[in-house]
Amino acid sequence: MSYEYDDELEEIRRRKMLELQRRLEEERRREEEQARLRAQKDAILRRLLTSKARERLANLRLVRPEIAEAAENAVIQLVQTGRITPPVDDDTLVQILLELDRSTRRDFEIRIKRK
Structure with missing residues (x-):
């Protein structure tokens, strides 16, 4: 047993x-x-971005990895669709980041109801 x-x-x-x-x-x-x-993805971005833009993206990845991921995807998509041409410089990357920020930012409004 x-x-x-x-x-x-x-x-x-x-x-x-x-x-x-x-x-x-x-x-x-x-x-x-x-x-x-x-x-x-890193190999593709190495070909598409200037060294300054890569540096900015690396710094952003340390602080806000989700935003960096979205920016990387946006750069690749914009180049693939022909909306921007490589090499993507730092100023162009900043514009992409600003546009991403505008599209993802939430505006909060605080309303105080008084009785």
Whole structure:
């Protein structure tokens, strides 16, 4: 009787271990894919941006990574559609960032109701 429980317990442990290994493998693959995509994007941006613009984007990525990501995507899209031509300089990047800021900024209005 004790052997049955031991066998069941071992089977449960084995299944859990296999599941954990599968999850870790999936996570590792996902991270590798993200790193590969990031490297491709960096290579594209290296060709499209001037050194000053790349520096500004790197600084922005440290502070506001979501804005930097949006700016990178915007630069790539604008170049692909032909709306701007490479190399994208710092002034053009600033204009793109300002436009992104305008489109994502929320205006808050505080209303005080007095009785």
